[in-house]
Amino acid sequence: MAGFYLFAAAVLLLPWLGIDPYFITVVGVAAGLHIILAVGLNLLMGYAGQISLGHAAFFAIGAYASAILTTRYAWPGLLALAAGLVLAGSIAWLLARPILRLHGHYLAMATLGFGVIAHVIMVQASGWTGGPDGLGGIPPLNLFGWVVDSDTRWYAVMAAATLLALWLSLNIIDSRIGRALRAVRGSEFAAQIMGIDTARAKTQVFVVSALFAAFAGSLFAHQQSFVSPDSFNLAISVELVTMVVIGGMASTFGAAFGAIALTLLREGLVVFEDYEMLIHGALLMVVMIILPQGLFVGIGQGLRRVLALVLSRQP
Amino acid sequence: MNSAADACAPLLTVSGLEQSFGGVMALAGIDFQVPAGLIYAVIGPNGAGKTTLFNALCGFCQPAAGSIRLDGRELLGQPPYRIAAAGVARTFQNLQLFFNMSVRENVMVGAHLRAHTGLLAAALRLPRVRAEEDRLRAWADDALTLCDLSAWAERPAAVLPYGLMKRVEIARALAAQPRLLLLDEPAAGLNDTETLDLRELITRIRASGVTILLVEHHMPLVMSIADRLLVLDYGCVLAEGSPAVIQADPRVIAAYLGGAESCLDVE
Numbered sequence: 409m410a411g412f413y414l415f416a417a418a419v420l421l422l423p424w425l426g427i428d429p430y431f432i433t434v435v436g437v438a439a440g441l442h443i444i445l446a447v448g449l450n451l452l453m454g455y456a457g458q459i460s461l462g463h464a465a466f467f468a469i470g471a472y473a474s475a476i477l478t479t480r481y482a483w484p485g486l487l488a489l490a491a492g493l494v495l496a497g498s499i500a501w502l503l504a505r506p507i508l509r510l511h512g513h514y515l516a517m518a519t520l521g522f523g524v525i526a527h528v529i530m531v532q533a534s535g536w537t538g539g540p541d542g543l544g545g546i547p548p549l550n551l552f553g554w555v556v557d558s559d560t561r562w563y564a565v566m567a568a569a570t571l572l573a574l575w576l577s578l579n580i581i582d583s584r585i586g587r588a589l590r591a592v593r594g595s596e597f598a599a600q601i602m603g604i605d606t607a608r609a610k611t612q613v614f615v616v617s618a619l620f621a622a623f624a625g626s627l628f629a630h631q632q633s634f635v636s637p638d639s640f641n642l643a644i645s646v647e648l649v650t651m652v653v654i655g656g657m658a659s660t661f662g663a664a665f666g667a668i669a670l671t672l673l674r675e676g677l678v679v680f681e682d683y684e685m686l687i688h689g690a691l692l693m694v695v696m697i698i699l700p701q702g703l704f705v706g707i708g709q710g711l712r713r714v715l716a717l718v719l720s721r722q723p
Numbered sequence: 724m725n726s727a728a729d730a731c732a733p734l735l736t737v738s739g740l741e742q743s744f745g746g747v748m749a750l751a752g753i754d755f756q757v758p759a760g761l762i763y764a765v766i767g768p769n770g771a772g773k774t775t776l777f778n779a780l781c782g783f784c785q786p787a788a789g790s791i792r793l794d795g796r797e798l799l800g801q802p803p804y805r806i807a808a809a810g811v812a813r814t815f816q817n818l819q820l821f822f823n824m825s826v827r828e829n830v831m832v833g834a835h836l837r838a839h840t841g842l843l844a845a846a847l848r849l850p851r852v853r854a855e856e857d858r859l860r861a862w863a864d865d866a867l868t869l870c871d872l873s874a875w876a877e878r879p880a881a882v883l884p885y886g887l888m889k890r891v892e893i894a895r896a897l898a899a900q901p902r903l904l905l906l907d908e909p910a911a912g913l914n915d916t917e918t919l920d921l922r923e924l925i926t927r928i929r930a931s932g933v934t935i936l937l938v939e940h941h942m943p944l945v946m947s948i949a950d951r952l953l954v955l956d957y958g959c960v961l962a963e964g965s966p967a968v969i970q971a972d973p974r975v976i977a978a979y980l981g982g983a984e985s986c987l988d989v990e
Binding site: 576579580582583584585586587588590591593594595597598599600601602603604605606612616658 | 808819820823828835848
C-alpha cells in the first residue's frame with residue numbers, strides 16, 4: 409500500500425506546486441478519468457488475462473445513463489450514476505458467460521463486435537441519445553448540496569474517485585479473489601483443479617471492470633456536460649488497451665502510469681491532431697518490441713537492476 | 724495381502740470406468756479401490772491409460788461410463804472445481820504452476836477452498852478479510868515448511884529450478900488439505916538426490932493422513948513406497964496387489980519390455 413499513499417500525496421500536492429492551473433485541472437481531470445478506466449480494464453486484461461476491445465461501450469453506458477436520466481427525466485446525478493452502474497453491470501453479467509468462454513483472437517473479435525454494436529446504437533437511437541449530434545445540457549453533479557461546477561471542484565472529485573478506484577483495485581488483487589483471477593491467467597486448468605470456478609471468476613472481473621468504466625462514464629458526462637458517440641468509438645477502446653499495455657499489464661500502478669502517459673501525450677499531440685492514432689500505434693509497437701512488460705514495470709525492473717549493480721560495486 | 728489394506732475402508736472406489744478417444748479405448752472398464760491412508764501407485768507402459776485415469780478422477784475429462792466415488796459420493800460428471808471441493812487435489816506431469824505469482828501466492832491459491840472471502844468484502848478490505856488473509860498465509864507457510872520450500876516463499880515461481888517447481892506443485896495441492904492427493908509423475912525430470920528427497924516427502928505426506936494416488940515411471944521409487952499397486956495396460960487392469968505380488972506377476976513382467984525383469988527391480 410506504500411505506492412497508494414505516495415500516489416495520494418502526489419495528487420494532493422499537485423495543485424500547490426505552482427504549475428499552470430489549466431494544466432492541473434483540465435489535464436489532471438482527464439488523467440484521473442483515464443486512470444479509472446485503465447485500472448478497471450487492467451483487472452480484466454492484466455490480471456485475469458482476458459482482452460476487451462469494446463470497453464468504451466461500458467464507458468458509454470455510464471455516460472449516456474447519466475446524460476439521458478438527468479436531462480430528459482431530471483433525475484438527481486448520483487441516482488443516475490447508480491442506474492448507470494446497475495445497467496452496465498447487468499449487461500456485463502449477461503455478456504460474460506457466453507463471451508468469456510472464448511479465448512484469444514475469438515474473445516477479441518467478440519468484444520470488438522460488442523463495442524461496434526454499442527456505437528451503432530448511440531448513433532441510431534437518436535430519440536434517446538441525440539444521435540451523432542450528441543446530448544448536451546447535462547447539469548453539474550450535485551453531491552448532497554455541494555455542486556461540482558468549477559475546475560477546482562472537479563479536480564477534487566476526480567482525485568477522490570481515482571484514489572477510490574486504485575484502492576479498490578489494489579484490495580481486490582491482494583486477496584483470495586485477486587489470486588483466483590491471476591490463477592486464471594497463469595493456468596486456467598490448474599485454477600479449476602484448485603477449486604476455482606473459473607467461469608464465475610471471469611464473470612465477476614468482467615462485471616467489476618464494466619463498473620469502473622461506467623463510473624468513469626457518469627463523471628465524464630457531468631464534467632463535459634455533453635456526450636456524443638465520438639467519445640466512445642473503437643479508437644477509444646483501443647486507446648484504453650494501449651494504456652494498460654504501455655503502462656505494464658498486471659500492475660495497478662502500471663495501468664495508472666499508462667493512463668497518465670497517454671493523457672499527456674494526447675495533450676502534447678493536439679497540434680498533430682490528424683496523426684494522433686498514428687503516433688499511438690507506433691508507440692504501442694515500439695513499447696511491445698523494446699519493453700514487452702510495459703514502460704512502468706520495465707523501467708522499474710531496470711532501475712532495480714541498476715541499483716543492485718551499483719550496490720554490489722560498493723566495497 | 725497388505726494388512727493395512729484390509730483394515731481401512733476404501734476412500735476411492737472406481738468401477739467400470741470407460742473412456743474412448745475416437746475409437747481408441749483409453750480406459751476399457753477399470754475397477755479398483757484405494758484404501759484410506761495408503762500410497763496407491765498406478766503403473767503401466769506409456770499409453771496404458773494412466774493420464775486419462777487421472778484426468779477422469781479430477782473431472783477434466785468426462786468418461787462415457789462407470790463411477791468414481793469418494794467416500795461413497797459420486798464424482799463422475801462433476802466439474803473440476805466441485806471435485807476439488809470434495810477433497811481431491813493433484814499435481815501435473817507437465818508443470819501447471821501460476822508463473823505470474825510468487826511461490827507463496829501459488830500455494831495460497833491451493834488453499835482457495837478453505838477461505839470464503841467474496842468479491843465485495845475483498846474490494847473493501849473488511850477486517851475479516853485481513854484476518855482470513857493472515858490465516859491463508861499461515862496455511863500456505865505450513866505447506867511450504869512441510870515441503871522444505873520456506874526459503875523460496877517470496878520468489879516468483881517462474882525463477883525456481885525445475886525440481887523445486889515440482890515441489891511447489893505438491894505444496895499447492897497440500898494447502899487444499901485434500902483427502903486424496905493425485906501425484907502425476909512427481910519424479911520425472913528429477914535427479915537421484917531430488918528423487919530421494921521426494922520419497923521422503925511422500926512418506927511424510929502419508930504420515931499426515933493424506934491418501935496418495937501416484938502415477939510414476941521410476942520403479943525403484945514406486946516399489947519402495949507404494950503400499951499397493953495397480954498395473955494398467957491398453958486401458959485394462961493387468962494386475963493389482965502389493966509390490967511383492969506385482970513384481971512376481973509374469974503378466975506384468977511381460978507387459979514391461981516383453982519380459983525384461985530388471986525394470987521392475989527395486990535395485
